[in-house]
Amino acid sequence: MFYNGDHISLAFSLLILPALRVMMSPKTVTEGRSVTLTCSTTCSLGNSTTYIWYKNGLPVSTTHTPDNTFSINKIRVTDEGRYSCAVTGHDDHPSDFVILSVRYAPRNTTALLSLYINEGTSVAVICSKDAPALLSLSIKEHTSVTLTCSSDAKPSVRHYSWYKKIGAKSSLMVFGQNYSITDAKVADSGQYYCKAENIVGVTESSTLPLNVYKVTTGLRSAVLVPAIIVVAIAVSFVCWWRRTAERASGVHSQGPDATSLWHMHSSESQSKII
Structure with missing residues (x-):
């Protein structure tokens, strides 16, 4: 039986694609450390084979490299994702992905x-x-x-x-x-x-x-009570002063007040009796 080029390519694809897988080292990744991803297969591939890497389904770079490893130094949280690989000529058939999760301190x-x-x-x-x-x-x-x-x-x-x-x-x-x-x-x-x-x-x-x-209520009371007394005395003094001023003003402007009239009435009565 004879096969043309397309049949050979299809047979090659069926042979190696299911065998592609990604291995991660170390398996537990900590922020600031390094990690290496390896695209491996159980099949023997030629020395001219090149690889491409994907993160979350998108190419990490458009360059195909002969090295089947992908390393990240001083890894960060932003490097987290699903990583997969593919061989040249079969870019649309990547391997199963491996999840890269980054641990970090509080x-x-x-x-x-x-x-x-x-x-x-x-x-x-x-x-x-x-x-x-x-x-x-x-x-x-x-x-x-x-x-x-x-x-x-x-x-x-x-x-x-x-x-x-x-x-x-x-x-x-x-x-x-x-x-x-x-x-x-x-x-x-x-x-x-x-x-x-x-x-x-x-x-x-x-x-x-x-x-x-600490709030010392006793001290506050000791200060507050005398203050109230002083204010009360001041108010009383002002009221007394105003009443005195009003009376003095009334004597000169409005004639004798009720007390003066009483004294005058008493004097007149005594004069009549005499």
Whole structure:
């Protein structure tokens, strides 16, 4: 039996295309590291065979290379995708794809503080490496606050922890994504920050300054009561002065007042009796 060129090409395609596959080394890829993809086949191909690589169905480059490997140095998250390969002359029949997923340590770790005022109002203050540092957050004693840590990581964060920093010393407060202070005291003042950790690494947020001040109601009363007394005396003095001025003005402009008339009437009566 004889075959023409088309039959030979078809037979060659059927022979090698199902055998193409992509192998990835290492199988687990971490951001900043290197990875190598290899287009392999169980068939023996000639030395003149060239290859082309695809990412998400689109050619990585239009150049066919004699090397059946494709390497990425200092890999980034943007390099993630589905990679496949094909041999020259059969570009429209690529191999099955392999998924390249990039792991990275926690980043954009953020400390979120929710402040709950007695009246029920909630205020949120965010402090992160990408935002301007918060100079100070002052709250009254006995106020309730909740600190929440969030982070972007792959794989997901497996451990959160909260720390309080006073001067150069840091103290672990609690393990967990949230840290609540239900009845704030002056001793709770300090710099707070959180850490996020996965199997790749660990990062920490910027510090979130918290100042708890004490309201001394006794001192306020001691100052307020005398002030009220002084104001009352001043008002009384002003009213007395105005009444006195009005009476003096009435004597000169409107004739004798009721008191003067009474004295005059009394004098006249006594004269008549005499």
